[in-house]
Amino acid sequence: MRQGFDSNEVSPHSYELLAYPVAPGILLEPAKRRLDLFKRLKIILRRSGSGLQNTFVYVGSHLGPLPLTLLRVLAILASVLMLPVALLGMALFAVWRTLMRQLALLRDRLNTSGWWRGPSQALMARIVDAAFDLEAQRLGKRIQRNSEIASIFVPFSFIGKPLNVIRKPKVIVFPDAVHGVFPTRYYGHVNDQVTGRIRDSIDIADEIICYSKHVAVSQLLHFFGEQAADKPIQVIPQGFFHELAVPDCDDDRKLRFVNRFPEWCSYLPSYELREVPYIVYPSVDRPHKNFMTLLRAVELLIRRHHVNIKLVTTSHAVNPDCANFIVRNRLFMDILYAPELNQADLAFLIRNARLVVHASLAEGGDIFNFSRGVVSDVPVLMSDIPVVREMFERWNIPESTFASWLFPATDSEALALAIKKALVDRSALLEQQREAYKQLSKYDYKAMAAAYYDVVSNARLHR
Amino acid sequence: MSDNMADTLYDGASRLDDINADFRATPKFAMKQRPEPTRTATKVAVLLPADYGGGTLRGAINLAIQIADGAKATGDQLVVEFGYVDGKNSAPHGAFAELRERGIPYRTMIVTSLPQMHLSLVDKSRTPEHFEAEPSILVFNDGVSNFDDADYRIIVSDRLIGGVASPTSPFAIVAYDFIQRYVPEIFDSGDPALTWRTCTAMMRSYQYADCVIVTSSQAASDANAYAGVPRARLVQVPMSFDPLELADTVSAPITDKRLENGYIVWTTNATPHKNHRTVLKGLTTFYSKNPGAPPSVITGVFTEHFARAIPGDPVSEVPYVKEIRDLIANNFSLRRKLIVKGNLSDSDYSSLLKSATALLHGAIFDNGTFSVVEAAWHGVPAISSRYRAMEELSEAFELTPTYFDATDADSLADMLELALRNLTSLKNALPTREQLRQHSRDAKGPAVWALLRPRVLSGPPMTDLGPSDSMSCSRSGRQRLDRQKDSSYFLPTSSRD
Numbered sequence A: 001m002r003q004g005f006d007s008n009e010v011s012p013h014s015y016e017l018l019a020y021p022v023a024p025g026i027l028l029e030p031a032k033r034r035l036d037l038f039k040r041l042k043i044i045l046r047r048s049g050s051g052l053q054n055t056f057v058y059v060g061s062h063l064g065p066l067p068l069t070l071l072r073v074l075a076i077l078a079s080v081l082m083l084p085v086a087l088l089g090m091a092l093f094a095v096w097r098t099l100m101r102q103l104a105l106l107r108d109r110l111n112t113s114g115w116w117r118g119p120s121q122a123l124m125a126r127i128v129d130a131a132f133d134l135e136a137q138r139l140g141k142r143i144q145r146n147s148e149i150a151s152i153f154v155p156f157s158f159i160g161k162p163l164n165v166i167r168k169p170k171v172i173v174f175p176d177a178v179h180g181v182f183p184t185r186y187y188g189h190v191n192d193q194v195t196g197r198i199r200d201s202i203d204i205a206d207e208i209i210c211y212s213k214h215v216a217v218s219q220l221l222h223f224f225g226e227q228a229a230d231k232p233i234q235v236i237p238q239g240f241f242h243e244l245a246v247p248d249c250d251d252d253r254k255l256r257f258v259n260r261f262p263e264w265c266s267y268l269p270s271y272e273l274r275e276v277p278y279i280v281y282p283s284v285d286r287p288h289k290n291f292m293t294l295l296r297a298v299e300l301l302i303r304r305h306h307v308n309i310k311l312v313t314t315s316h317a318v319n320p321d322c323a324n325f326i327v328r329n330r331l332f333m334d335i336l337y338a339p340e341l342n343q344a345d346l347a348f349l350i351r352n353a354r355l356v357v358h359a360s361l362a363e364g365g366d367i368f369n370f371s372r373g374v375v376s377d378v379p380v381l382m383s384d385i386p387v388v389r390e391m392f393e394r395w396n397i398p399e400s401t402f403a404s405w406l407f408p409a410t411d412s413e414a415l416a417l418a419i420k421k422a423l424v425d426r427s428a429l430l431e432q433q434r435e436a437y438k439q440l441s442k443y444d445y446k447a448m449a450a451a452y453y454d455v456v457s458n459a460r461l462h463r
Numbered sequence B: 001m002s003d004n005m006a007d008t009l010y011d012g013a014s015r016l017d018d019i020n021a022d023f024r025a026t027p028k029f030a031m032k033q034r035p036e037p038t039r040t041a042t043k044v045a046v047l048l049p050a051d052y053g054g055g056t057l058r059g060a061i062n063l064a065i066q067i068a069d070g071a072k073a074t075g076d077q078l079v080v081e082f083g084y085v086d087g088k089n090s091a092p093h094g095a096f097a098e099l100r101e102r103g104i105p106y107r108t109m110i111v112t113s114l115p116q117m118h119l120s121l122v123d124k125s126r127t128p129e130h131f132e133a134e135p136s137i138l139v140f141n142d143g144v145s146n147f148d149d150a151d152y153r154i155i156v157s158d159r160l161i162g163g164v165a166s167p168t169s170p171f172a173i174v175a176y177d178f179i180q181r182y183v184p185e186i187f188d189s190g191d192p193a194l195t196w197r198t199c200t201a202m203m204r205s206y207q208y209a210d211c212v213i214v215t216s217s218q219a220a221s222d223a224n225a226y227a228g229v230p231r232a233r234l235v236q237v238p239m240s241f242d243p244l245e246l247a248d249t250v251s252a253p254i255t256d257k258r259l260e261n262g263y264i265v266w267t268t269n270a271t272p273h274k275n276h277r278t279v280l281k282g283l284t285t286f287y288s289k290n291p292g293a294p295p296s297v298i299t300g301v302f303t304e305h306f307a308r309a310i311p312g313d314p315v316s317e318v319p320y321v322k323e324i325r326d327l328i329a330n331n332f333s334l335r336r337k338l339i340v341k342g343n344l345s346d347s348d349y350s351s352l353l354k355s356a357t358a359l360l361h362g363a364i365f366d367n368g369t370f371s372v373v374e375a376a377w378h379g380v381p382a383i384s385s386r387y388r389a390m391e392e393l394s395e396a397f398e399l400t401p402t403y404f405d406a407t408d409a410d411s412l413a414d415m416l417e418l419a420l421r422n423l424t425s426l427k428n429a430l431p432t433r434e435q436l437r438q439h440s441r442d443a444k445g446p447a448v449w450a451l452l453r454p455r456v457l458s459g460p461p462m463t464d465l466g467p468s469d470s471m472s473c474s475r476s477g478r479q480r481l482d483r484q485k486d487s488s489y490f491l492p493t494s495s496r497d
Helices: A014-019 A037-061 A065-113 A119-145 A161-165 A192-204 A213-228 A291-303 A320-328 A343-351 A368-375 A386-393 A399-405 A412-424 A426-440 A445-457 B003-025 B054-074 B097-101 B192-207 B217-225 B276-289 B319-329 B332-337 B346-354 B371-377 B388-396 B409-421 B423-428 B433-437 B441-456
Strands: A152-154 A170-174 A207-210 A233-235 A278-281 A310-313 A335-337 A355-358 A380-383 B042-048 B078-084 B106-108 B110-115 B136-141 B152-155 B171-174 B211-214 B234-236 B264-267 B296-299 B338-342 B358-361 B382-385 B402-404
Touching: A119 A161, A161 A192, A170 A192, A170 A213, A192 A213, A207 A213, A207 A445, A213 A233, A213 A386, A278 A291, A291 A310, A291 A320, A291 A412, A355 A368, A355 A412, A368 A380, A368 A426, A380 A399, A380 A412, A386 A399, A386 A426, A399 A426, A412 A426, B042 B054, B054 B078, B054 B097, B054 B171, B054 B441, B152 B441, B211 B217, B217 B234, B217 B388, B234 B441, B276 B319, B276 B332, B276 B409, B296 B346, B319 B332, B332 B338, B346 B371, B358 B371, B358 B409, B371 B382, B371 B388, B371 B433, B382 B388, B382 B409, B402 B409, B409 B423
Parallel strands: A152 A170, A170 A207, A207 A233, A278 A310, A278 A355, A310 A335, A355 A380, B042 B078, B042 B152, B078 B106, B152 B171, B171 B211, B211 B234, B264 B296, B264 B358, B296 B338, B358 B382, B382 B402
Antiparallel strands: B110 B136
16 A cells, blocks of 8 residues: 555556555545546656657667667658648548549449449440440341341340341330339339330331230330331230140159348258148249239238248349348248249249249230149239230130239238138139130140241331 | 197187177177167157246146156056256246156256267267268256167257257157247347347257157148148147146135136236237226226236336346336226236146136237136136137137137227126036046047157167158158058148148
8 A cells, every 4th residue: 555645646556546445544535536537648648758758768879870860860851741741641531532432423323324233344234235236236237148038036125226237127026114114113223225225126126026915005105106106016925835734743852942041040941842832923033023012911921810821932033122021020931932943843843832923013915924823733813914914805704704813913911812812712713714724725835936927927128 | 739728729719600600690790780779668758958937848747747658558668757957947846746756757957069070979870861960969968868878859849059959869859839930029039130040040950850749730830831841750749738636625715805806817928929919908998998897817937027127037128028017017907907926836826717707818829828728627718819729729628718819909808898798608618627638638648659659669770771862851750751651640630721
């Protein structure tokens, strides 16, 4: 214990005393227990300064006159230059910040016109596009020179201006312009360049084929009326997949599911699909595919209605909204992802499902999943969208028949109830759909191909 | 060398040849076959690997008793042991009396996890296929044998944290429910991501279990569809209950003056799936319309924390528990009409129940509660939320509780009113004790043993059955697959729902 302790002088050692005020013979007031930080700092600086000085003296005392002089000169130079160096550093920092800000703006700008790409990827995409254009033109010139080629059939509408070199009848397929129907959903996904190419393709086309009347009227003529209004437009629906009628066999295979949420789910069982009840939505999760409504419906089914059901999708990607929903509602063991399936695995997946649900908000033409489901003896529910209605009305199937197969596209509660009902009335639903399938299957891919051939072979130059 | 010595040596050598020949012929040295066990009694360990009290502990004890009694009835040589974790939820006094009566040894254990590579010598023929790929195993450290000498282990819980159970013998897991599938909030405590990662990791054990034992078709379908257990490895044992007969002889009269004119017993616990928010809202509506109605008594594990925060007890600080506590404290009707009794012993609970006006059960989802059965035993009608497991339980025990919608507080209030108006007819509709005894633990014991017997007494594992394309099936399980086509091995589950 220190003797003669003066409580007005605070030394670093006094910290111990202040921290442990209760000591024999000494009773310190609570106020004195507070550390005097400023005074301590002063003491530390003073001691550091003297320490630095002592160090300098110590070093100096071991150096000869020349190194010591050099040291002094360097010290003077350093102190003189310190201010400009500091100012230079500040200036560089300001420049760096400005540069970063500008790069961010540039990145944002490129991102809005790219496909969610960073600056370098957008640049690469432009290079690839340019190379594609050159190659398409080169090919086009070859086609033009070949007298045996009477007309050109292009099964999509993304080529654009490079087709101009071909002075032969060009039949272009316009699948859809869904990014125009849902522009904010596709914000950043489809750039101006792609839309420009579609416009150019339509402008260059001599005849246009659409998969459905709805798309021809509400998308082709609506968005590209200036280019398409005076062109011959043919509606050729998709034909039926008879080849999908896979024979029923005792298929003992196990599909592997991708664990998309490893930070939440350590282990995803390899479910025996022949035993586990599930709904399947064979589709890629694109912005208009309406996965969210289906996820909400499944959540309601499991959590509110306590239905034992899972959802399996073949999407290779999960969009952030859906991912957040799945995590927030802890559905990672009931929403399964089985991407990149071969045909046999896909057939197996559909065949063992309780229901196929097609929830898309828009399609270019007939719903493949309807035929896929029905030929696999699995009933199908579809969103109530114009192309779906057109698919059935084309064959004079009355609304009273197919209305129960449809659900309001964005109403998850209605979808949940529709699924619940369909799971109970599965056989009856399938029976009804088989009747409709008989009608639709009269128009198969051969008929479709014949229609295409007819259009292409009779195509004439529009101008 | 003398001739005698040579003869002796020759005799010795030929004798040695005979001995070696015998050795080579002895099955125990055959590489692919395991010798017949030298003991005649099969040892089964029933293990409760987590600190459970209440119904889960009771269920595990009952299962051990059913197996022991069932084996005794069939004349099978069986030794049953019971291991449990002794923690905060310490077993109520007298919980193990029945085990003692049947000569079933029981001891505490600590469940730990060890890296598998430290197992130097393990009978590979008894380990599930691909088990060696698992990084860690669970050890049930009882300080005695770790139950390593058990021929079969029945683990009453799927909360197997930190490893996969039992490399030394086939094991079954008892899964009562998969509440998290329907009420995910029960796992959202602390760090939700870590909790869920841990809980999903626990499900790895299912792929190595010889079978998964369930007590309801709801649990069976969830075990299949959620935990990925193939139907062939599901064993659904009949529901049974444990009549609280003891309490009939040990009379503990109700001394609480507030309960003199009747009361409703609300048996619950402190977990979110018990639906306290909706029930409390319903009770508030009910009591505001019926101020003279009998009060409600809350009882169950951790429910004492609803009355007041208990210093030093972390359960009191759980956000959900705090929320319910505040809900009650800030509600005048509830403060007046709700009496919190906390967790009661069997005899006290029985005393409380037998004088009750009605029993209330309000869970959103679980495996069904036997509180309604116990209430029926005492002639007390029940008001219950409607969900599949509860319907299944009621049907099994021939009960007709008054159902309400678990998500609708007004529905609860209406059904409470209805039930209290029709108490007499509801009581008359209850099954008699004789009818209920047919579903008691002792009555169902033989049926339970009949279902588990083929699994437990399958004998030593056979030779390698060849490669399997299924990681989820143990060797001993696969050899039983053919036999599972015989539906007598498990109660018929509902067809794919």
